[in-house]
Amino acid sequence: MEDKLIKIINIIRANKGLSKIKQFSENDSLRDNYEFTSFDLAELTVRIEDEFDIDIFEDGIVSTLGEIKAKLSK
Amino acid sequence: MIDFIIDGTFVITYKSFIRDLNERNYYYPVYRSPDLYSYCLNLCYALINNKPITLIDSDINETELNSLGLANQVDKKELLESNISYKSIDVILNSISKSGSLITIFTSGTTGQPKKITHTIENLTRSVKKGDKFSNQVWAFAYNPTHMAGIQVLLQAILNINTIVNVFNKNRNYTLDSIEKHNITHISATPTFYRLLMPAERVFKSVQRVTLGGEKSDNNLHSNILTLFPDAKITNIYASTEAGSLFASKGEFFELPKSLGDLIKVVDNEILIHQSLLGKSGSLSLANEYYPTGDLIEWIEEEKGLFKFKSRKNELINVGGYKVNPTEVEDVINSLDGVLQCIVYSKSNSVLGNILCCDIKSIVPDLTELSIRRYLSEKLQDFKIPRKIKFVDEISLTRTGKIKRI
Numbered sequence: 001m002e003d004k005l006i007k008i009i010n011i012i013r014a015n016k017g018l019s020k021i022k023q024f025s026e027n028d029s030l031r032d033n034y035e036f037t038s039f040d041l042a043e044l045t046v047r048i049e050d051e052f053d054i055d056i057f058e059d060g061i062v063s064t065l066g067e068i069k070a071k072l073s074k
Numbered sequence: 075m076i077d078f079i080i081d082g083t084f085v086i087t088y089k090s091f092i093r094d095l096n097e098r099n100y101y102y103p104v105y106r107s108p109d110l111y112s113y114c115l116n117l118c119y120a121l122i123n124n125k126p127i128t129l130i131d132s133d134i135n136e137t138e139l140n141s142l143g144l145a146n147q148v149d150k151k152e153l154l155e156s157n158i159s160y161k162s163i164d165v166i167l168n169s170i171s172k173s174g175s176l177i178t179i180f181t182s183g184t185t186g187q188p189k190k191i192t193h194t195i196e197n198l199t200r201s202v203k204k205g206d207k208f209s210n211q212v213w214a215f216a217y218n219p220t221h222m223a224g225i226q227v228l229l230q231a232i233l234n235i236n237t238i239v240n241v242f243n244k245n246r247n248y249t250l251d252s253i254e255k256h257n258i259t260h261i262s263a264t265p266t267f268y269r270l271l272m273p274a275e276r277v278f279k280s281v282q283r284v285t286l287g288g289e290k291s292d293n294n295l296h297s298n299i300l301t302l303f304p305d306a307k308i309t310n311i312y313a314s315t316e317a318g319s320l321f322a323s324k325g326e327f328f329e330l331p332k333s334l335g336d337l338i339k340v341v342d343n344e345i346l347i348h349q350s351l352l353g354k355s356g357s358l359s360l361a362n363e364y365y366p367t368g369d370l371i372e373w374i375e376e377e378k379g380l381f382k383f384k385s386r387k388n389e390l391i392n393v394g395g396y397k398v399n400p401t402e403v404e405d406v407i408n409s410l411d412g413v414l415q416c417i418v419y420s421k422s423n424s425v426l427g428n429i430l431c432c433d434i435k436s437i438v439p440d441l442t443e444l445s446i447r448r449y450l451s452e453k454l455q456d457f458k459i460p461r462k463i464k465f466v467d468e469i470s471l472t473r474t475g476k477i478k479r480i
Binding site: 014015017031032037038039041042043045046047055057058060061063 | 243245246247266269270272273298393394421423424425426429431443444447448456457461462
Protein backbone atom coordinates (compact mmCIF):
# COMPACT_ATOMS: atom_id res chain seq x y z
CA MET A 1 0.00 0.00 0.00
CA GLU A 2 2.79 2.38 0.92
CA ASP A 3 4.61 1.89 -2.41
CA LYS A 4 1.48 2.73 -4.35
CA LEU A 5 0.87 5.80 -2.23
CA ILE A 6 4.42 7.04 -2.73
CA LYS A 7 4.10 6.45 -6.45
CA ILE A 8 0.92 8.54 -6.55
CA ILE A 9 2.58 11.38 -4.63
CA ASN A 10 5.49 11.40 -7.05
CA ILE A 11 3.21 11.32 -10.10
CA ILE A 12 1.45 14.44 -8.83
CA ARG A 13 4.81 16.12 -8.19
CA ALA A 14 6.05 15.15 -11.66
CA ASN A 15 2.90 16.64 -13.20
CA LYS A 16 3.85 19.91 -11.50
CA GLY A 17 7.42 19.71 -12.75
CA LEU A 18 8.81 18.91 -9.28
CA SER A 19 11.48 16.33 -8.47
CA LYS A 20 10.83 12.87 -7.04
CA ILE A 21 10.78 12.52 -3.27
CA LYS A 22 12.90 9.64 -2.03
CA GLN A 23 12.68 9.91 1.75
CA PHE A 24 9.22 9.69 3.25
CA SER A 25 8.17 10.06 6.85
CA GLU A 26 4.84 9.70 8.66
CA ASN A 27 4.93 13.33 9.72
CA ASP A 28 5.44 14.72 6.22
CA SER A 29 3.00 17.56 5.62
CA LEU A 30 1.23 17.24 2.27
CA ARG A 31 1.27 20.99 1.85
CA ASP A 32 4.71 21.86 3.19
CA ASN A 33 6.87 18.82 2.38
CA TYR A 34 5.24 17.82 -0.91
CA GLU A 35 4.24 21.38 -1.91
CA PHE A 36 0.65 20.35 -2.66
CA THR A 37 -1.91 23.06 -3.43
CA SER A 38 -5.67 22.58 -3.07
CA PHE A 39 -5.77 21.41 -6.70
CA ASP A 40 -3.02 18.87 -6.00
CA LEU A 41 -4.88 17.63 -2.92
CA ALA A 42 -7.97 17.18 -5.06
CA GLU A 43 -5.90 15.22 -7.59
CA LEU A 44 -4.52 13.13 -4.73
CA THR A 45 -8.03 12.18 -3.58
CA VAL A 46 -9.01 11.10 -7.10
CA ARG A 47 -5.90 8.96 -7.60
CA ILE A 48 -6.16 7.37 -4.18
CA GLU A 49 -9.86 6.70 -4.72
CA ASP A 50 -9.09 5.01 -8.05
CA GLU A 51 -6.48 2.82 -6.43
CA PHE A 52 -7.96 2.06 -3.00
CA ASP A 53 -11.63 3.02 -3.38
CA ILE A 54 -11.48 5.33 -0.36
CA ASP A 55 -12.14 9.08 -0.31
CA ILE A 56 -9.51 10.22 2.21
CA PHE A 57 -10.95 13.73 2.48
CA GLU A 58 -14.56 12.69 2.86
CA ASP A 59 -14.87 13.57 6.55
CA GLY A 60 -12.36 16.42 6.76
CA ILE A 61 -8.96 17.31 5.45
CA VAL A 62 -5.98 15.13 6.29
CA SER A 63 -2.64 16.89 6.45
CA THR A 64 0.13 14.30 6.81
CA LEU A 65 1.28 11.13 5.09
CA GLY A 66 0.69 9.21 8.33
CA GLU A 67 -2.96 10.34 8.40
CA ILE A 68 -3.53 9.06 4.86
CA LYS A 69 -2.00 5.71 5.75
CA ALA A 70 -4.22 5.49 8.82
CA LYS A 71 -7.32 6.11 6.66
CA LEU A 72 -6.27 3.52 4.11
CA SER A 73 -5.55 0.83 6.66
CA LYS A 74 -8.95 1.14 8.36
CA MET B 75 -1.75 55.25 10.55
CA ILE B 76 -3.78 52.22 9.58
CA ASP B 77 -2.11 49.46 7.58
CA PHE B 78 -3.47 49.10 4.08
CA ILE B 79 -2.00 45.83 2.80
CA ILE B 80 -0.06 43.15 4.63
CA ASP B 81 1.40 40.62 2.22
CA GLY B 82 3.98 38.29 3.76
CA THR B 83 6.69 40.50 5.21
CA PHE B 84 5.53 43.46 3.13
CA VAL B 85 3.41 46.04 4.97
CA ILE B 86 2.16 49.33 3.58
CA THR B 87 0.08 51.94 5.42
CA TYR B 88 -2.69 54.08 3.96
CA LYS B 89 -0.36 57.04 4.46
CA SER B 90 2.28 55.50 2.18
CA PHE B 91 -0.46 54.51 -0.27
CA ILE B 92 -1.51 58.19 -0.51
CA ARG B 93 2.14 59.15 -1.10
CA ASP B 94 2.52 56.53 -3.84
CA LEU B 95 -0.64 57.72 -5.58
CA ASN B 96 0.56 61.34 -5.49
CA GLU B 97 3.96 60.42 -6.88
CA ARG B 98 2.51 58.51 -9.85
CA ASN B 99 2.12 59.83 -13.34
CA TYR B 100 1.38 56.63 -15.24
CA TYR B 101 -0.72 53.50 -15.14
CA TYR B 102 -1.06 50.19 -16.95
CA PRO B 103 -4.39 49.83 -18.76
CA VAL B 104 -3.78 46.05 -18.91
CA TYR B 105 -1.60 44.92 -16.05
CA ARG B 106 -0.30 41.46 -15.21
CA SER B 107 0.96 41.65 -11.65
CA PRO B 108 1.33 38.88 -9.08
CA ASP B 109 1.91 41.52 -6.40
CA LEU B 110 -1.30 42.58 -4.63
CA TYR B 111 -0.16 46.07 -3.68
CA SER B 112 1.13 46.96 -7.17
CA TYR B 113 -2.14 45.68 -8.55
CA CYS B 114 -4.22 47.78 -6.12
CA LEU B 115 -2.13 50.88 -6.67
CA ASN B 116 -2.56 50.58 -10.42
CA LEU B 117 -6.29 49.91 -10.10
CA CYS B 118 -6.91 52.82 -7.70
CA TYR B 119 -4.79 55.19 -9.79
CA ALA B 120 -6.82 54.30 -12.88
CA LEU B 121 -10.10 54.78 -10.98
CA ILE B 122 -9.09 58.16 -9.54
CA ASN B 123 -8.09 59.37 -12.99
CA ASN B 124 -11.24 57.99 -14.65
CA LYS B 125 -9.19 55.79 -16.97
CA PRO B 126 -10.36 52.50 -18.43
CA ILE B 127 -8.71 49.38 -17.04
CA THR B 128 -8.73 45.70 -17.96
CA LEU B 129 -8.10 43.23 -15.17
CA ILE B 130 -6.30 40.01 -16.06
CA ASP B 131 -5.03 37.15 -13.90
CA SER B 132 -1.34 37.25 -13.08
CA ASP B 133 -0.90 33.64 -14.19
CA ILE B 134 -2.48 34.17 -17.59
CA ASN B 135 -0.16 32.98 -20.37
CA GLU B 136 0.68 34.29 -23.83
CA THR B 137 -1.67 31.90 -25.65
CA GLU B 138 -4.61 33.04 -23.55
CA LEU B 139 -3.65 36.71 -23.95
CA ASN B 140 -3.50 36.23 -27.71
CA SER B 141 -6.92 34.69 -27.84
CA LEU B 142 -8.33 37.59 -25.81
CA GLY B 143 -6.65 40.04 -28.19
CA LEU B 144 -4.59 41.58 -25.38
CA ALA B 145 -1.09 40.34 -26.23
CA ASN B 146 0.07 43.73 -27.54
CA GLN B 147 -1.40 45.73 -24.71
CA VAL B 148 -0.26 43.90 -21.63
CA ASP B 149 2.04 45.76 -19.21
CA LYS B 150 2.26 48.83 -21.49
CA LYS B 151 2.60 52.03 -19.49
CA GLU B 152 0.40 55.00 -20.26
CA LEU B 153 1.62 58.39 -19.02
CA LEU B 154 -0.96 60.66 -17.44
CA GLU B 155 -0.71 64.36 -16.86
CA SER B 156 -2.09 64.29 -13.41
CA ASN B 157 -1.30 67.43 -11.46
CA ILE B 158 -3.94 66.89 -8.87
CA SER B 159 -2.67 66.29 -5.40
CA TYR B 160 -4.60 64.09 -3.03
CA LYS B 161 -3.86 65.20 0.47
CA SER B 162 -6.26 63.05 2.38
CA ILE B 163 -7.59 59.54 2.09
CA ASP B 164 -11.16 60.88 2.10
CA VAL B 165 -10.57 62.80 -1.13
CA ILE B 166 -9.08 59.67 -2.70
CA LEU B 167 -11.93 57.44 -1.60
CA ASN B 168 -14.44 59.94 -2.85
CA SER B 169 -12.81 59.97 -6.30
CA ILE B 170 -12.76 56.17 -6.37
CA SER B 171 -16.46 55.97 -5.47
CA LYS B 172 -17.36 58.48 -8.18
CA SER B 173 -14.93 57.21 -10.78
CA GLY B 174 -15.99 57.30 -14.40
CA SER B 175 -13.64 54.43 -15.27
CA LEU B 176 -14.82 51.43 -17.21
CA ILE B 177 -13.49 48.27 -15.62
CA THR B 178 -13.28 45.20 -17.84
CA ILE B 179 -13.07 41.71 -16.41
CA PHE B 180 -13.34 38.25 -17.92
CA THR B 181 -15.60 35.36 -17.20
CA SER B 182 -15.72 31.80 -18.46
CA GLY B 183 -17.98 31.94 -21.47
CA THR B 184 -20.45 29.16 -22.02
CA THR B 185 -19.17 28.71 -25.54
CA GLY B 186 -15.54 28.79 -26.58
CA GLN B 187 -13.48 31.67 -25.29
CA PRO B 188 -13.84 33.64 -22.04
CA LYS B 189 -16.15 36.63 -22.43
CA LYS B 190 -15.50 40.23 -21.61
CA ILE B 191 -17.72 42.20 -19.22
CA THR B 192 -17.28 45.92 -18.69
CA HIS B 193 -18.47 47.41 -15.43
CA THR B 194 -18.92 50.89 -14.06
CA ILE B 195 -17.81 51.64 -10.52
CA GLU B 196 -21.47 51.94 -9.60
CA ASN B 197 -21.98 48.28 -10.52
CA LEU B 198 -18.96 47.17 -8.58
CA THR B 199 -19.77 49.11 -5.43
CA ARG B 200 -23.49 48.35 -5.33
CA SER B 201 -23.07 45.93 -2.44
CA VAL B 202 -20.30 47.85 -0.64
CA LYS B 203 -21.42 48.94 2.80
CA LYS B 204 -19.93 52.07 4.29
CA GLY B 205 -20.10 53.78 7.66
CA ASP B 206 -18.59 53.82 11.14
CA LYS B 207 -19.81 50.30 11.75
CA PHE B 208 -17.49 49.07 9.03
CA SER B 209 -14.31 50.80 10.15
CA ASN B 210 -11.50 48.99 11.98
CA GLN B 211 -12.12 45.74 10.14
CA VAL B 212 -9.23 43.48 9.19
CA TRP B 213 -9.83 41.35 6.11
CA ALA B 214 -8.26 38.09 5.11
CA PHE B 215 -8.02 38.50 1.36
CA ALA B 216 -8.63 35.08 -0.13
CA TYR B 217 -9.90 35.65 -3.67
CA ASN B 218 -8.17 36.26 -6.94
CA PRO B 219 -8.02 40.09 -7.03
CA THR B 220 -8.96 40.23 -10.73
CA HIS B 221 -12.20 38.30 -10.31
CA MET B 222 -15.55 39.78 -9.29
CA ALA B 223 -15.50 38.51 -5.70
CA GLY B 224 -11.94 39.73 -5.14
CA ILE B 225 -12.68 43.18 -6.56
CA GLN B 226 -15.69 43.49 -4.29
CA VAL B 227 -13.73 42.56 -1.17
CA LEU B 228 -11.00 45.04 -2.13
CA LEU B 229 -13.48 47.86 -2.64
CA GLN B 230 -15.36 47.04 0.57
CA ALA B 231 -12.09 47.15 2.52
CA ILE B 232 -10.52 50.17 0.80
CA LEU B 233 -13.64 52.35 0.93
CA ASN B 234 -13.81 51.75 4.70
CA ILE B 235 -10.05 52.20 5.23
CA ASN B 236 -9.73 48.61 6.43
CA THR B 237 -6.59 46.49 6.55
CA ILE B 238 -6.19 43.76 3.95
CA VAL B 239 -4.09 40.70 4.79
CA ASN B 240 -3.28 38.68 1.68
CA VAL B 241 -3.87 34.95 2.11
CA PHE B 242 -4.83 34.18 -1.50
CA ASN B 243 -3.14 30.95 -2.60
CA LYS B 244 -1.27 30.70 0.70
CA ASN B 245 -1.10 27.44 2.62
CA ARG B 246 -3.15 26.47 5.65
CA ASN B 247 -0.58 27.19 8.36
CA TYR B 248 0.31 30.55 6.90
CA THR B 249 -3.37 31.48 6.69
CA LEU B 250 -4.18 30.39 10.24
CA ASP B 251 -1.08 32.11 11.62
CA SER B 252 -2.04 35.30 9.77
CA ILE B 253 -5.56 35.22 11.21
CA GLU B 254 -4.08 35.02 14.69
CA LYS B 255 -1.21 37.46 14.20
CA HIS B 256 -3.25 40.22 12.58
CA ASN B 257 -6.48 39.67 14.54
CA ILE B 258 -8.46 39.21 11.37
CA THR B 259 -12.12 40.09 11.79
CA HIS B 260 -13.56 39.34 8.32
CA ILE B 261 -13.00 36.55 5.84
CA SER B 262 -14.67 36.24 2.47
CA ALA B 263 -13.75 33.14 0.46
CA THR B 264 -14.96 30.08 -1.40
CA PRO B 265 -16.18 26.97 0.47
CA THR B 266 -13.01 25.25 -0.80
CA PHE B 267 -10.88 27.81 1.04
CA TYR B 268 -12.63 27.02 4.33
CA ARG B 269 -12.54 23.26 3.72
CA LEU B 270 -8.76 23.51 3.43
CA LEU B 271 -8.51 25.21 6.84
CA MET B 272 -9.94 22.08 8.46
CA PRO B 273 -9.57 20.15 10.72
CA ALA B 274 -10.41 22.82 13.28
CA GLU B 275 -7.55 22.29 15.70
CA ARG B 276 -7.31 25.89 16.82
CA VAL B 277 -9.91 28.49 17.72
CA PHE B 278 -9.90 32.08 16.47
CA LYS B 279 -12.11 34.46 18.39
CA SER B 280 -11.18 37.60 16.48
CA VAL B 281 -13.20 36.56 13.41
CA GLN B 282 -16.62 38.20 13.44
CA ARG B 283 -17.89 37.51 9.95
CA VAL B 284 -17.32 34.67 7.55
CA THR B 285 -18.67 34.98 4.03
CA LEU B 286 -18.88 32.15 1.52
CA GLY B 287 -19.42 32.52 -2.18
CA GLY B 288 -18.61 31.14 -5.58
CA GLU B 289 -19.79 27.57 -5.12
CA LYS B 290 -22.25 25.46 -3.18
CA SER B 291 -21.68 25.13 0.52
CA ASP B 292 -23.24 22.77 3.02
CA ASN B 293 -24.29 22.56 6.66
CA ASN B 294 -21.43 20.30 7.60
CA LEU B 295 -18.94 22.91 6.45
CA HIS B 296 -20.86 25.61 8.33
CA SER B 297 -20.57 23.72 11.60
CA ASN B 298 -16.84 23.13 11.02
CA ILE B 299 -16.39 26.85 10.37
CA LEU B 300 -18.14 27.66 13.64
CA THR B 301 -15.74 25.40 15.52
CA LEU B 302 -12.81 27.30 14.05
CA PHE B 303 -14.41 30.74 14.38
CA PRO B 304 -16.92 30.41 17.24
CA ASP B 305 -17.85 34.10 17.34
CA ALA B 306 -18.40 34.51 13.62
CA LYS B 307 -21.65 35.09 11.77
CA ILE B 308 -21.82 33.13 8.52
CA THR B 309 -23.20 34.60 5.31
CA ASN B 310 -23.50 33.05 1.88
CA ILE B 311 -23.29 35.43 -1.05
CA TYR B 312 -24.57 34.91 -4.56
CA ALA B 313 -22.58 36.95 -7.03
CA SER B 314 -21.96 36.77 -10.73
CA THR B 315 -19.25 38.22 -12.93
CA GLU B 316 -22.01 39.77 -15.01
CA ALA B 317 -23.68 41.66 -12.17
CA GLY B 318 -21.58 41.58 -9.01
CA SER B 319 -22.98 40.39 -5.72
CA LEU B 320 -26.75 40.28 -5.64
CA PHE B 321 -28.09 38.46 -2.64
CA ALA B 322 -26.96 37.15 0.69
CA SER B 323 -28.30 34.13 2.48
CA LYS B 324 -30.68 33.99 5.38
CA GLY B 325 -29.26 31.05 7.26
CA GLU B 326 -29.19 28.14 4.89
CA PHE B 327 -31.38 29.81 2.28
CA PHE B 328 -31.09 32.84 0.04
CA GLU B 329 -33.58 35.65 -0.10
CA LEU B 330 -34.49 37.77 -3.13
CA PRO B 331 -33.76 41.34 -2.02
CA LYS B 332 -36.89 43.49 -2.06
CA SER B 333 -34.79 46.55 -2.88
CA LEU B 334 -34.16 45.15 -6.35
CA GLY B 335 -37.88 44.67 -7.02
CA ASP B 336 -38.56 43.32 -10.49
CA LEU B 337 -34.94 43.58 -11.55
CA ILE B 338 -34.49 39.95 -10.58
CA LYS B 339 -36.99 37.37 -11.75
CA VAL B 340 -37.29 33.63 -11.52
CA VAL B 341 -38.64 31.92 -14.61
CA ASP B 342 -38.77 28.14 -14.88
CA ASN B 343 -36.65 28.00 -11.72
CA GLU B 344 -33.88 29.97 -13.42
CA ILE B 345 -32.64 33.31 -12.07
CA LEU B 346 -32.93 36.16 -14.58
CA ILE B 347 -31.19 39.49 -14.02
CA HIS B 348 -32.40 42.74 -15.57
CA GLN B 349 -29.94 44.40 -17.93
CA SER B 350 -29.75 47.53 -15.78
CA LEU B 351 -27.87 45.52 -13.15
CA LEU B 352 -25.36 44.11 -15.62
CA GLY B 353 -22.00 45.19 -16.86
CA LYS B 354 -21.74 45.84 -20.58
CA SER B 355 -20.78 43.04 -22.88
CA GLY B 356 -21.24 42.37 -26.55
CA SER B 357 -21.50 38.68 -25.89
CA LEU B 358 -24.31 38.43 -23.34
CA SER B 359 -27.52 37.27 -24.89
CA LEU B 360 -30.58 38.86 -23.36
CA ALA B 361 -34.18 37.74 -23.49
CA ASN B 362 -36.64 40.67 -23.14
CA GLU B 363 -34.07 42.82 -21.29
CA TYR B 364 -33.22 40.02 -18.86
CA TYR B 365 -30.05 37.94 -18.70
CA PRO B 366 -30.60 34.23 -18.03
CA THR B 367 -27.90 33.29 -15.48
CA GLY B 368 -28.14 29.53 -15.95
CA ASP B 369 -28.44 29.18 -12.17
CA LEU B 370 -31.36 26.98 -11.21
CA ILE B 371 -33.07 27.31 -7.84
CA GLU B 372 -35.64 25.57 -5.71
CA TRP B 373 -38.22 27.63 -3.82
CA ILE B 374 -38.35 27.18 -0.08
CA GLU B 375 -41.05 29.81 0.48
CA GLU B 376 -41.93 31.56 -2.73
CA GLU B 377 -44.10 34.29 -1.09
CA LYS B 378 -41.15 35.36 1.04
CA GLY B 379 -38.68 35.04 -1.79
CA LEU B 380 -36.71 32.32 0.02
CA PHE B 381 -34.87 29.80 -2.13
CA LYS B 382 -31.83 27.60 -2.42
CA PHE B 383 -29.52 26.93 -5.34
CA LYS B 384 -29.84 23.59 -7.05
CA SER B 385 -27.66 23.36 -10.11
CA ARG B 386 -26.55 25.04 -13.29
CA LYS B 387 -28.30 24.94 -16.62
CA ASN B 388 -25.21 25.21 -18.77
CA GLU B 389 -22.09 23.12 -18.74
CA LEU B 390 -19.69 25.35 -16.82
CA ILE B 391 -17.85 23.30 -14.22
CA ASN B 392 -17.19 24.89 -10.84
CA VAL B 393 -13.78 23.82 -9.60
CA GLY B 394 -13.13 25.24 -6.15
CA GLY B 395 -14.93 28.46 -7.08
CA TYR B 396 -13.33 28.81 -10.51
CA LYS B 397 -15.73 28.28 -13.38
CA VAL B 398 -14.31 26.28 -16.25
CA ASN B 399 -15.81 25.97 -19.68
CA PRO B 400 -15.06 22.38 -20.79
CA THR B 401 -15.28 23.35 -24.47
CA GLU B 402 -12.41 25.81 -24.12
CA VAL B 403 -10.22 23.09 -22.57
CA GLU B 404 -11.26 20.53 -25.19
CA ASP B 405 -10.33 22.95 -27.99
CA VAL B 406 -6.79 23.22 -26.61
CA ILE B 407 -6.40 19.47 -26.14
CA ASN B 408 -7.71 18.83 -29.64
CA SER B 409 -5.02 21.14 -31.01
CA LEU B 410 -2.37 18.68 -29.83
CA ASP B 411 -0.83 16.43 -32.48
CA GLY B 412 -2.11 12.89 -32.24
CA VAL B 413 -5.34 13.66 -30.39
CA LEU B 414 -8.32 12.39 -32.34
CA GLN B 415 -11.01 13.33 -29.88
CA CYS B 416 -11.40 14.26 -26.24
CA ILE B 417 -14.01 15.02 -23.65
CA VAL B 418 -13.56 17.14 -20.54
CA TYR B 419 -16.00 16.47 -17.71
CA SER B 420 -16.30 16.84 -13.96
CA LYS B 421 -16.21 14.36 -11.14
CA SER B 422 -17.35 15.37 -7.68
CA ASN B 423 -14.51 15.87 -5.26
CA SER B 424 -14.33 16.32 -1.51
CA VAL B 425 -11.64 19.01 -1.70
CA LEU B 426 -12.67 21.25 -4.60
CA GLY B 427 -16.34 20.37 -5.03
CA ASN B 428 -15.58 19.20 -8.55
CA ILE B 429 -12.43 18.14 -10.32
CA LEU B 430 -11.73 18.24 -14.05
CA CYS B 431 -11.20 14.94 -15.81
CA CYS B 432 -10.49 14.21 -19.43
CA ASP B 433 -10.80 11.17 -21.68
CA ILE B 434 -8.62 11.21 -24.76
CA LYS B 435 -8.66 9.08 -27.87
CA SER B 436 -5.23 9.30 -29.42
CA ILE B 437 -3.35 7.72 -32.28
CA VAL B 438 0.11 8.47 -30.95
CA PRO B 439 1.39 5.89 -28.45
CA ASP B 440 3.97 8.20 -26.85
CA LEU B 441 1.37 10.76 -25.79
CA THR B 442 1.35 10.55 -21.98
CA GLU B 443 -0.54 12.25 -19.18
CA LEU B 444 2.65 14.10 -18.29
CA SER B 445 3.32 15.34 -21.82
CA ILE B 446 -0.27 16.53 -22.16
CA ARG B 447 -0.18 18.29 -18.80
CA ARG B 448 3.05 20.08 -19.81
CA TYR B 449 1.52 21.16 -23.10
CA LEU B 450 -1.63 22.43 -21.38
CA SER B 451 0.31 24.37 -18.77
CA GLU B 452 1.74 26.49 -21.58
CA LYS B 453 -1.69 27.18 -22.98
CA LEU B 454 -4.09 27.38 -20.06
CA GLN B 455 -4.27 28.65 -16.52
CA ASP B 456 -3.72 25.98 -13.89
CA PHE B 457 -7.36 25.68 -12.77
CA LYS B 458 -8.42 24.80 -16.33
CA ILE B 459 -6.08 21.81 -16.59
CA PRO B 460 -7.71 18.38 -16.11
CA ARG B 461 -6.26 16.61 -13.10
CA LYS B 462 -7.03 13.17 -14.39
CA ILE B 463 -6.38 12.17 -17.96
CA LYS B 464 -7.45 8.79 -19.23
CA PHE B 465 -6.66 7.30 -22.62
CA VAL B 466 -9.62 5.50 -24.11
CA ASP B 467 -10.35 3.52 -27.27
CA GLU B 468 -13.73 5.14 -27.84
CA ILE B 469 -15.48 8.25 -26.58
CA SER B 470 -19.16 7.65 -26.19
CA LEU B 471 -21.35 9.94 -28.23
CA THR B 472 -24.99 10.66 -27.73
CA ARG B 473 -27.45 9.65 -30.41
CA THR B 474 -27.48 13.14 -31.87
CA GLY B 475 -23.76 12.90 -32.40
CA LYS B 476 -23.02 15.33 -29.58
CA ILE B 477 -20.31 14.34 -27.18
CA LYS B 478 -21.87 12.97 -24.05
CA ARG B 479 -20.94 14.63 -20.77
CA ILE B 480 -21.11 12.65 -17.57
